[in-house]
Amino acid sequence: MDIGVTVGDSIERLEATSADFDFAEFGLSEGVDPATDVDGNRLEAALEETGTDLCVHLPFKQVVVTPVPEINDAIVAHQTRLLEWAGGVGAEKAVLHGTARNPHETDLRPAFAEQVRAIDEAGEAAGVEVVLENVGHQKRGFPLSVLGDIARDTGTAVCFDVGHAYMEDGDDGVERFLRGYADLISHLHVHDARSRGDTHIPIGAGEIDYSILEDRLAGFDGTVAVEVFTDDVSLLTDTAGRVADALGEPF
Incomplete structure (x- = not known):
């Protein structure tokens, strides 16, 4: 199991916070062309200096599916271009929010599955594992069970965000998703919530019962990203240690 830290779209934050971690998860903002807007040389140097590997987070404001086929084709093309860049800079995984213009339109779910499948295939071609993240607590996010079923049907790995699941349906939602879909999870986002x-x-400052992970993810050998919105390295590493304990692994 590797434990990393999310750094948003800031190479400076990567430089400041990543040295104690196995990888950094770098965010791509909507509308950014990373080939020209991201300082690739500085990114490479920062990864080398901190000794960290790289994952990326695809733009979270960009929905995956709409009712319009032409727009859907453009979304896949956009994500494909970003995944090709990510593969070129050595990223191992790319996080994709499971979103739609209106996720409550059940007729849109088959199209969402096709979009996810196409983006996943683009990631495979680029040498990057696409991991589908649950954001069902947001108005454009698919509910936990829908996202899990579509990930299983499309053969797509999951980024399970524990805090998002808690915000959607409490500890019961966390436990229920892990009970049904733990085998799909390749990447975790960990933080606390109220x-x-x-x-x-930071974990311990909120209400989530992280012992659920011990019960349902024992022996987890994927990647874990600490997604705590602070640059205080001691708080970041404390959260990493707490989740490592919950998973029965050292940090």
Whole structure:
């Protein structure tokens, strides 16, 4: 199991926070052309200096599917271009939010599955594993069970965001998803949350029962990204240690 840290779209944050981790998860903003807008030389140097591997987060504002086929084709083309860049800079995984213009339109789910399958194939061609993230607590995110079923049907790996699942359906939602889909999970996003709306806070500062991971993900050998919105390395490493303990692994 490798434990990393999310750094948003900031190479400076990568430089400042990643040295204690196995990898950094670098975010791509909507509308950014990474081939020209990301300083590839500085990114490469930062990864080498901190001794970290690379994952990327695809643009989270870009939905995966709409009711319009031509727009869907453009979305796949856009994500393919980003995945080709990611493969070129050595990224191992790419996180994709499971979103739609209106995820409650059940007629849109087959098209969503086709979009996910096409983006996953583009990732495979680029040498990058696409991992589909649950964001069902957001208005454009597919519910947990729908996302899990589509990931299974399309053969796509999952990025399970524990905090997002808690915000959608509490500890019961976390446990239920792990019970049904743990075998699909390749990547975890970990942070704490409170039902009043606080999220992406250090583990232990919120309400999530992380012992659920011990029960359902024992022996997990994928990647874990600490997604706590702070540059305080001691808080980041404390959260990493807590999740490692929950998974029965050292940090």
